[in-house]
Amino acid sequence: MASVLHLGDIDVDVVLKDIKNIHLSVYPPTGRVRISAPKRMSVDTIRVFAISKLDWIKQQQAKLRQQERETPRDYVERESHFVWGKRYLLHVVESDQRPSVELEHQRMCLRVRPGSSDAKREAVVEEWFRRQVRSAIPELLAKWQPVLGVEAERLLVRRMKTRWGSCNHQARTIRLNTELAKKPAECLEYILVHELIHLLEPTHNARFTAAIDRVMPDWKHRRMVLNQIPVRREKWKY
Numbered sequence: 001m002a003s004v005l006h007l008g009d010i011d012v013d014v015v016l017k018d019i020k021n022i023h024l025s026v027y028p029p030t031g032r033v034r035i036s037a038p039k040r041m042s043v044d045t046i047r048v049f050a051i052s053k054l055d056w057i058k059q060q061q062a063k064l065r066q067q068e069r070e071t072p073r074d075y076v077e078r079e080s081h082f083v084w085g086k087r088y089l090l091h092v093v094e095s096d097q098r099p100s101v102e103l104e105h106q107r108m109c110l111r112v113r114p115g116s117s118d119a120k121r122e123a124v125v126e127e128w129f130r131r132q133v134r135s136a137i138p139e140l141l142a143k144w145q146p147v148l149g150v151e152a153e154r155l156l157v158r159r160m161k162t163r164w165g166s167c168n169h170q171a172r173t174i175r176l177n178t179e180l181a182k183k184p185a186e187c188l189e190y191i192l193v194h195e196l197i198h199l200l201e202p203t204h205n206a207r208f209t210a211a212i213d214r215v216m217p218d219w220k221h222r223r224m225v226l227n228q229i230p231v232r233r234e235k236w237k238y
Helices: 044-050 054-066 120-146 176-180 185-198 206-215 218-224
Strands: 002-007 010-017 024-028 033-038 080-083 086-094 102-103 107-112 154-158 165-168 173-177
Touching: 002 044, 010 044, 010 054, 024 054, 033 044, 044 054, 080 176, 102 120, 107 120, 120 154, 120 173, 120 176, 120 185, 120 206, 165 185, 173 176, 173 185, 176 185, 185 206, 185 218
Parallel strands: 010 033, 086 107, 154 173
Antiparallel strands: 002 010, 024 033, 080 086, 102 107, 165 173
């Protein structure tokens, strides 16, 4: 069951679900607000909760709207791309070899077959970014799972349109965005720790904040860095 709360100039999508706790999310790029609440919770209680979070909602919306976004990528010569927080200029090589991506000094060398479409070039680069994130994960899991005393059953890397990461608490599954390969490595580490803590505490309550403060005191700085480098411009879907 879904409905909408109107709080001044802010509309809040409300979804009643078979869950125990209320969840508040603000989604990019425009700052759409959604509350997931237990089925038994009254509209008045949800409204009071939303009003209590208005300042936080407005802060998050302002951050999202101010964040710089990439111009559309065409995958052509000397187009700039970020890899682990550093800017590289694209160098396109057409040859009858297996498509690949390699970093050479300050260049990202994209090898594709002659006549490859923009969509094919994009797919090759996207898959390379996915492998970059995937290859960085084992070392981070070995470091952080013992510290936190948790273990994810599955960890998936995929292109995500509204989140840097997500955690299914019940299935103990974590998903990470391929776009994290464009950010400094400390950002991937922050998001992974964030999602691992959600295996202990599904909501962003005081226990969650205390846990991340304890193990990663500089997490707010990492989050700031995460939001500084331009993110993908695309047609966002929810």
